[in-house]
Amino acid sequence: MNKDIIWLKIYTNGYYNLLLKLNDIGITILDNKKYKDYILIKTSYKDYERIKKYLISYKIEIYDSAGYLKIKDIVKKYRIFIMGLFLGFIILLITNNLILKVEIKSPNKNIQNLLVSELKNYGLSPLRFKKSHNKIEKIVENILDNNNELLEWLEIKYDGLVMIVNVTEKTNNEENKTYDNCDIVARTDAKIASLNIYRGVALKEINDYVLKDEVILSGSITFNDEVKNSVCASGEVYGEVWYKVKVTVPFKETVVKYTGKNRYNLKLKINDDEYQIFRSRIQNKKEKKINLYKLNDFEINLIKEREYVEEDIILSEEEAYNKAISIAEEKIKLKLRDNEEILVKKVLKKQVNDSTIYLEIFIVMKENIGVVKVVEGVNPNDTQSDPESIR
Amino acid sequence: MKNLHFREFFKNFLYDLNNFITVYENHLHVYNYQKLNKLSSTEIILTLDDKQITITGDNLKIKQMTKQELLIDGVILKVEFKYE
Numbered sequence: 001m002n003k004d005i006i007w008l009k010i011y012t013n014g015y016y017n018l019l020l021k022l023n024d025i026g027i028t029i030l031d032n033k034k035y036k037d038y039i040l041i042k043t044s045y046k047d048y049e050r051i052k053k054y055l056i057s058y059k060i061e062i063y064d065s066a067g068y069l070k071i072k073d074i075v076k077k078y079r080i081f082i083m084g085l086f087l088g089f090i091i092l093l094i095t096n097n098l099i100l101k102v103e104i105k106s107p108n109k110n111i112q113n114l115l116v117s118e119l120k121n122y123g124l125s126p127l128r129f130k131k132s133h134n135k136i137e138k139i140v141e142n143i144l145d146n147n148n149e150l151l152e153w154l155e156i157k158y159d160g161l162v163m164i165v166n167v168t169e170k171t172n173n174e175e176n177k178t179y180d181n182c183d184i185v186a187r188t189d190a191k192i193a194s195l196n197i198y199r200g201v202a203l204k205e206i207n208d209y210v211l212k213d214e215v216i217l218s219g220s221i222t223f224n225d226e227v228k229n230s231v232c233a234s235g236e237v238y239g240e241v242w243y244k245v246k247v248t249v250p251f252k253e254t255v256v257k258y259t260g261k262n263r264y265n266l267k268l269k270i271n272d273d274e275y276q277i278f279r280s281r282i283q284n285k286k287e288k289k290i291n292l293y294k295l296n297d298f299e300i301n302l303i304k305e306r307e308y309v310e311e312d313i314i315l316s317e318e319e320a321y322n323k324a325i326s327i328a329e330e331k332i333k334l335k336l337r338d339n340e341e342i343l344v345k346k347v348l349k350k351q352v353n354d355s356t357i358y359l360e361i362f363i364v365m366k367e368n369i370g371v372v373k374v375v376e377g378v379n380p381n382d383t384q385s386d387p388e389s390i391r
Numbered sequence: 392m393k394n395l396h397f398r399e400f401f402k403n404f405l406y407d408l409n410n411f412i413t414v415y416e417n418h419l420h421v422y423n424y425q426k427l428n429k430l431s432s433t434e435i436i437l438t439l440d441d442k443q444i445t446i447t448g449d450n451l452k453i454k455q456m457t458k459q460e461l462l463i464d465g466v467i468l469k470v471e472f473k474y475e
Contacts, residue, residue, distance in 0.1 A: 015452075016430040016431050016432070019430055019453050019456070020427060020429075020430050022456070023427045023430075023456060026458050027456075028456065028457045028458070029453065029455055029456040029457075030455060031454070031455065032452075032453065032454070034452065
């Protein structure tokens with residue numbers, strides 16, 4: 001197939017005469033249209049050159065092009081627009097992938113200088129291109145390996161054109177700091193459920209009731225009412241703690257259901273103002289935002305709009321009751337830590353109204369109730385202790 | 392038309408003809424003509440091997456044309472063969 005197909009405009013009144021002449025010189029005519037003063041002939045560019053050569057008495061001009069020539073013409077006609085678009089795309093790519101500033105989040109100047117030079121070695125400095133996520137992960141790993149005595153943790157992330165480096169230095173572990181003399185006291189009123197003593201003297205036993213701030217394990221070792229030695233008491237004290245939870249659940253509940261109808265939209269964010277590009281056709285929608293481009297205070301976001309409908313559900317008394325119990329449990333479970341559990345739950349009061357159900361639930365929890373309380377006014381030099389002998 | 396030699400080869404092979412004319416409603420297709428002798432809105436005269444063909448009609452026009460083939464458009468009234 002010839003790609004260079006064109007429409008020729010030949011000025012003549014003699015349609016049949018012209019066609020005979022074109023036939024004589026062996027021109028292929030793919031289509032033709034007859035007008036009053038001219039004829040349009042669809043032929044190849046190669047034949048156009050033959051026509052120009054042999055039919056010199058006719059006024060011939062190219063009327064339109066098709067196929068490859070048409071594309072060539074369009075590119076020629078809109079070359080400035082196409083070049084602008086191309087340049088704009090390149091600038092967009094560059095601005096999206098360039099690092100303008102490196103921000104190291106550390107007050108320590110030495111760490112800052114160390115990281116600047118380390119990052120520079122891996123090509124991460126201002127006016128250089130950003131690296132992919134995988135490369136960044138490897139760079140972080142290498143920097144941490146090279147400086148494992150100084151750096152504890154390192155994170156590199158991008159915020160527009162700024163590369164942010166979050167770093168944590170290695171420091172002495174404060175958590176393991178021990179006091180010279182301390183007691184374990186009750187955090188709250190409770191009944192002691194279990195006692196594990198690592199160091200110190202137990203002043204209470206299992207099943208004893210304790211009040212808040214009452215000493216359970218003492219760091220003062222006494223003999224005949226005389227303090228012989230002082231240590232920092234340590235141990236695990238679990239106690240039964242009582243809670244009263246009040247929950248109100250309405251019988252009528254509104255549930256959000258997604259219809260499965262999704263639409264995509266674009267949003268521009270300039271400073272704090274947001275501009276939606278396309279008109280949204282969904283009435284009730286929840287939006288999910290995906291950031292496509294960010295440059296300082298300018299953002300382009302792809303928005304996924306999910307249509308939903310709200311449905312009212314009427315709960316039976318039993319369903320509302322069960323829901324209230326589970327809400328109370330959830331509330332309590334938020335407080336739970338390792339080895340802690342709910343021991344007992346009991347409904348103290350149930351009140352059913354027209355539209356709600358009200359429950360008061362009594363819950364007993366097994367909780368770690370021991371907290372360290374430092375005993376002041378003791379000379380640290382006098383408080384050397386041998387934990388094994390104290391137990 | 393120009394580049395469908397492969398198709399024409401099979402046509403020739405199947406028909407075993409050097410040339411042929413196909414008449415459609417308001418169209419006439421001539422394959423492998425030698426010369427276009429006359430062309431007007433009412434009469435077209437062609438030479439095909441040993442015969443001359445005269446197509447008579449109204450508002451006759453050449454729709455497509457190559458060195459071998461012609462597609463004539465218009466009201467075709469009569470096709471005449473004259474053997475030399």
